[in-house]
Amino acid sequence: MKKLLCPQCKIAAMYVKNAQGERLLVYVSDSGEIVPRKPEESMEGFDLSEVYCLGCSWKGMPGRMVKR
Structure with missing residues (x-):
């Protein structure tokens, strides 16, 4: 799974x-799925x-994030 990055600070x-x-x-995976950091949560x-x-202070919809 590749993780999408924050469009502002790239983490x-x-x-x-x-x-x-x-x-x-x-x-947020590259397919747009939100995945908990710890799978058991x-x-x-x-x-x-x-x-x-x-x-940083960015917030938004997962679809607005950038790919690596």
């Missing part, structure tokens, strides 16, 4: 949030329509 580490504001670390209850970059 692959992202996170998603749930209604309580909790974060889950994720990657559940993404249930997290909003997968928007991802946030760990390295």
Whole structure:
């Protein structure tokens, strides 16, 4: 799996949030699928329509990320 990169700072580490504001670390695959950093973690209850970059202030839809 190739990971998409943040269009602003070019890192692959992202996170998603749930209604309580909790974060889950994720990657976005080159096919646009959001994958948890640790495969055993559940993404249930997290909003997968928007991802946030760990390295800068960018946020957006996974489809707006860039390929390596």
